Amino acid sequence: MAHSYTPGLKVTENTIVRKERRLPLKGDVSAKKGDVIKADDIIARTELPGDVERLNFAGKLGVSGKEVFDYLKIEIGKEVKKDDIIAESKGFFGLFKTQIKSPIDGTIEALSEVTGMMTMRKPPLPVEVDGYINGVCVEVIENEGIIVESPATFIQGIFGIGGETKGIVKMVAQSPDYTMTIDDISDELIGKIIVGGSIITADVLNKCVEKGVIGVIVGGIDDKDLKDFLNEEIGVAITGNEEKGITLIITEGFGEMAMAKKTFNILKNNEGKIASINGATQIRAGVLRPELIVTHDDEIKSTGQRMVSEEEHEGMGIGSVVRIIREPEFGNIGKVSALPSPLQKIETEAMVRVLEVEFPDGRKILLPRANVELIEE
Amino acid sequence: MKDKNNILRIIATDCGSTTTKAILIEKREGEYRLIVRGEAPTTVEAPYEDVTKGVLNAIKEVEELSEVIILDGDKILKRENNTDKDGVDVYISTSSAGGGLQMMVAGVVDRMSAESAARAALGAGAIVMDVIASNDKRMDHERIKRIRTLRPDMVLLSGGTDGGTKKHVVQLAEIIEAADPKPRFGSTYNLPIIYAGNKDARENVKESLDDKTDLYIVDNLRPTLESENLLPARDKIHDLFMEHVMAQAPGYKKLMEMTDVPIMPTPGAVGLLIETIAKRDNIEVLGVDIGGATTDIFSVFQLAFNRTVSANLGMSYSVSNVVKATGLKNITRWVPFETNEKDLRNRIRNKMIRPTTIPSTLEELQIEQAIAREALRLALEHHKAMAVGLKGVQTERTISDAFEQTSSGETLVNMETLNLVVGSGGVLSHAPRRVQAAMMAIDAFLPEGITMLAVDSIFMMPQLGVLSTVHDSAAAEVFSKDCLLKLGMCIAPMGKGKPGQEALKITIGEKVYTFNYGDIEFLDDIKSSERVRAILKPAKNLDIGNGKGKEMEIELEGGLVGVIVDTRGRRPFNLPENDSERIANLKRWYKSLNLYPEY
Structure with missing residues (x-):
């Protein structure tokens, strides 16, 4: 049977992180199995075919397609x-x-007698892939890339924007429910990945960009502020290519929501360390969530073998800590106090599997199992 | 495969992107019926990466529920003799896992050959990622970049009438050649390209594309301006879907060996079923499947089958795109209470990032159903724009009609002549009250005149679609007896009136029922599946199908919900601009139909 609840986002101080580093097209991989990789090391490179330029060759000369080769001064392929x-x-x-003068530096790829068009190609564009995190190359994907592995602190967010970047973690919020203001964003935050508390506004995000902050991790954001910051509305949940000069990771959801204590404390423990972050989110197929990784560099050693993570994934049971991920009570955390198995009728009259959650103040509510996520303690 | 007459038991699966569904059909007392249904998570993605695991799990559930042995280890157990107690006679499957079939189409003129090519691809069950046309106002390098970045599963190239000019279609082939496109699944094979254009340009197209791609040539899909011949291209798409796309997806080679007939793309199979039903009953049908990411619409009007996929209109992954496309105001207009914009935006976004959650309060349900109305409405708009022009493969048009199409693009979709609406997808099929599904369909599609509303009980149209290729009568029997849940007819006079004024009189035997303009109500006394003769007499400014004020005698049919009389107006249907008036109206309508528990 399918899981009846959403598995929690991974938030852990100690795990084994494996990252696939892959070229968009086949190319040369310089790293070898067992190599110790630094986050900035270039591990593979290739060349993307250059852009194509099409030229109305016959039209410019005022001749028919069949005659074009009579006028060509340079061989095809040169x-x-x-x-x-x-x-x-x-x-x-x-x-x-x-x-006819060449409009570009490049090569002549083809000339058609039917259409009279010439296809020219600009020089190839070099592409490089770096290690992204410090670690060990545990597998080489021939001509495409590597898998790098490292013991690390790993935090998954629920939604993000912006791509990969690396920087030092700096706490701006001193508590998970703190709301950052423009005045918090000072010159000394340049190049840093800052940790806010419950919510960030478009104004504060813009100030971050202005001051050269490279990453922000925060509990929530209002959709309206995200729209204002991006100058556009995100339609489908596929992000990561926004070019705003900053990577944003939302840990809880949309709206004002205190960051989960556990996430906040782990970030606090890692203040001053270098983190690799990525805001890319893709909810459909494959489920890609934004992430922060701080590698445990003193534990990285080349054994040539994959490390085994010691975590266990247990299902939900009585006493499991869960977060409610839909209204009402959205964002609240409680303990599972009952897991009745028969389907039950909820307020909407739908018959669903439910669970009972007890809040710290002793209050208990019944809600659909689909509307909670497990918090791994 | 066995002779049709000897088929007793059929197992059919549909491998969706998240769930694999299996159904067992058996002939009992002379008729084919659905016996049980099982499901299991789809196993295309890591860590399983083998679709057959999910298929076997779903079938195992069917085995347990039906107490019939269907599996022999990892194989389907076949009935050798008619006396065998266990096993099945046929195994068939559809698939939309791994993102379904993603295609790019190209044609010379966007509203002619390119549009025909898009229709062929959509009809075959593909998602059309982009349509490249010589007159699409893009520069060649922009088109090349687009082809290169999209990485479709295959490309359909068309253009030029047979014997006509070849230059433009060859130019498109050259653009594809320059893009040197790579297929979505890895770089170990060449991208399949189907050429269905001017037959005189075949050699030139071969010169451009034969080396770099896997080129297939089929008959021109637009051999003359006034005729369209989509079938050869559609069939080739199905073949290549099997040979290339599916064969690359994890576990599909094994699955292909297990099935008795080729695996079909899920929407292609649904389309086939809708087409079969429309032909069999000689009716006009609109089918809709609203999912988390996309909304598919299938229609048969004037014998022409059309399908569209609104790739970014859905109820979870794409829910924010519905807001983007229609605007928040269009969503809140269906909500019977005041809403706060900031709060509503955040709620919708949170549904997008946590797509598996379900509404647990009435307010949340009402918001979700309001979004569904807009997703369905926009998907129909999209469908109307695409389902235009040629009246079926067999019907030829005059040249003047063909030019009329390019200028007006008149749609084939006619809500007045439409006989049946079939809804499927979670928000419709699993609405807590069936009347909610009926109301969503009415508000979104605004059917005119007399229309039967139905839902697909457990979304088995895909499996029945493939079944129709091997056993059409079994597919039809199961469709009408177990799949289609009739909700009841909707009677909606067209035209405008004054609120409170008499709009429609319905006479059934001795009884006369009166309905006023501006209301929506049940026609009492027609019970589930009951058919009664009735005389419908609209007010003089309203039309029920025979002209303004003209009466109509007709057989009315109820269903799970009943007959709904919608005298709120059509052409136009308007909701009050004023919020309090709008909310009061919504509440009155919802109460009248007993839509929600609190009204």
Whole structure:
């Protein structure tokens, strides 16, 4: 049977993190199995085919497609520089010649007798992939990349924007329910990954960008503020390519929500350390959540073997700590006090599997199992 | 495979992106019926990476529930003799796991060959990622970049009538050649490209694409301006879906060996079923499947089948995109209480990032059903724009019609002649009260005249679609007896009136029922599945299908919900702009239909 609850996001001080570092196309992988990798090391590189330029060759010369090869001055497949003459008409008695100059540096890829069009390609674009985290290369994916592994602190957020970046963790909030203000964002935060408390506004985010903060981790954000900050509305939950100069990781959800104590405390314990973060989120197929990783560099050693994580994933039981992830009581944390198995009718009249949650003040409520997530203690 | 007459038991699966569903159909007392249904999580993704594991788990559940042995280890147990107690005669499957079939289409003119190509791809069950056309106002390098970044499963290239000019379609082939596109699943094989354009350009297209791609040539899908021939392209798409796309997905090779007929893309199978039913009953049908990420609409109007996928309109992953596309105001107009914009936006976003949660309060349910109305409405708008033009493969049009299409793009979708709406997808099929599904369909689609509303009980249309290819009568029997849940007819006069004024009189035998403009109510006394003759007499400014003020005698049919008389107006249907008036109206309508427990 499918899980009847949402498995919690991973928030742990000690785990084994494995990251696949892959080129977009096949290329050269420089790292070898067993190599100790630094986050900034280039581990693979390739060249993406250059952009294509199409030229109305026959049209410019005023000839039919069938005649184009008569005028071509440079062989197909040869390199050309911008403004090189690639074709020339015969003109009248050697006068009034029409010349075609190359619009780009690149190569002539094809010329069609049917359409009279020339296809030219710009020089290839180099692409490099770095290690992203410190660790050991435990597997080489031939011509494509590697898998790097490391003992680390690992925090998954629920939603993020912006791509990979690395920097030092700095606590701005002193408590999980603190709300950051513009005045909190000082010059000394340049290049830092800052930790806020419950919510961030578009104004504060803009100030972060202005001051050179590279990453923000915070409990919540209002959708309206996210829209204002991005200048657009996110339609589908696929993020990571926003180019705002900052990576944002939301740990709890949309709206004002104190960061979970456990997440906050782990971040606090890692203040001053270098973290790798990525805001990329993709909820459909594969489920990619934003993340923060602080590698335990003193424990990294090359054994050539994969390490085994000691965690156990237990199901939900009486006493499990859960967070409510839908209204009402959204964001509140409690303990499971009963797990009745028959389907029960809820307020909407839907018949669903439910559980009983007891809050710290002793109050108990029944709610659908689908509306809680497990907090791994 | 066995002779049709000897088929007693059929097992069918549908491998969705999250759940694999299995159904067992058996012939009992001379008719085919659904016996049990089982499901299990789909196992295409890591750590399993083998779709057959989920399939076997779903079938195991069917085994347990039915007490029939269907599996022999990892194999389907077949009935050798008619006396065998266990085993099945046929195993069939559909699949939309791994993102389904994602295609890119190209054609010379966006409203002609490119549009026909898109129709062929959609009809085959694909998601069309982009349509490239010579007149799409993009520069060549932009088109090339797009092709390269999208990484479709296959490309359908069309353009030019047979014997006509070849230049433009060859130009498109050159653009594809320059893009050197790579398929979505790895780089170990060449991207399949189907050429269905001007037959005279085949050699030129081969020159461009034969080396770099896996090129297939089929008959031109637009051989002349006034005819469309989509079937060869559609069939080739199905073949390639099997050979290339599915064969690359984890475990599918094994699954393909298990099934008795080729695996079909899920929406392709649903389309096939809707088409079969429309033809069999000679009716016009609109089918809708609203999921978490996408909304599919299938229709048969004037014998022409059309399908569209609104790739980013859905109830969970894509829920925020519904808000983006329609605006928050259009959603809140269906909500019978005051809402706070900031709070509502956050609620919707939280549904997007935690898609498996369900509404647990009445307010949350009402918001979700309001979003569903808008997702369905937008998906129908999209469908109307796509389902245009040619009236089926067999029906030819004159050249002037073809040009009319390019200028007006007149839709085939006609809510007045529509006979049946079939809804499926969680928000419709699992609405706590069936009347809520009926009301969502009415508000979103605004059916006109007389229309039967139904839901697919457990979404088994995909399996029945494939079944229709091997045993059409078994598929039809199960569809009408176990799959289709009739909710009841909706009677909606067209035209505008004054609130409170008499809009419609319905006479059944001695009894006369009167309905006023601005209301929506049940026609009492028609019980579930009861059919009664009735005379409908609209007010002089309203039309029930025979013209303004003209009466109509018709057989009315009830269902699980009953016959709903919607005299709130059509063409236009308007909700009051004023919030308190709007909320009062919604509350009155919801109370009248007993839509929610609190009214």
